[in-house]
Amino acid sequence: MDQSEIDALMKNAPAAAAKAKKGAPAPAPAPAAPAPVVADDKGHVISELDAVTAVTERETNKVMDQLDVISGLVGRQQALITGLLAHPSAQDAAVQQAINEVMAAGKDIQDKVYEAMDLMQFQDITRQKLERIVHHLRQIHDYIVDLLGTGLKSEGERASISRTIATTGTTPDEKKGHADSVVEEFKRLQGKD
């Protein structure tokens, strides 16, 4: 989230701090009360949650871009070192061993970069959990609109939501065994295997 988006969010927050008198000694900070969450007729809360998912997706892609750059740099470094291995002045056994160790370290970095990319799946999982919250908020919002006969109904095409997101794993492959056993059982019953 960039500063302009933070500023836009803060604009609607209670400006309690602004009420503090100039020059008065600062009172001890009281525990912050949670701000009331109200879904107005423009679906303000829903819009904010949508904005959060859009921003996290955009920022995650920026991290992915940087990881791609690192991956490219490591690849270039590996190519340069491979060229060095063939150089006449690098034929000493100790030099060759040192170069190979540098190559191995480069491969470790590359593997960690790939691992970090794979971990970015958290963004999609989080997005779908927020989608589920948005879905429930929209249902409440539309119910109130129906009840009062006023306001605007929620609009717009949205992704279908998972019924089971709460049981989705957070660790890679947490549900692999479960899914595999269901697939195997289905295929066995269908006589497809």
Added chain:
Amino acid sequence: MKILIVDDSSTMRRIIINTLSRIGYTDVVEGEHGKAGLDKLAQGGVEMIITDWNMPEMDGLEFVQTVRGQNPSIPILMVTTNAAKEDIVQALQAGVNNYVVKPFTPETLKEKIESLLG
């Protein structure tokens, strides 16, 4: 081997593309929902499909059912957060060949793709 990836998350499409390139599959086309996936499929050359379930416009289940109406044999792998047994069975009944629950490891994706192409 041209592979079609259908997922509304651009991050997830990148992760899948990245994994595929590491295991030797670099010919990839993308769609952000089922309708876009059908458009890409209509352009020809796709030999395997990896699809999400929860998407706008046309979800993965409807997409799979539509594809199966046109092409009964193309391998389809569903990659989704839907983890309940009834969801997996519903997807298999719709015509997916195998099923991966997010989040997944690259090894799992590789294993599933190779078993489908085996």
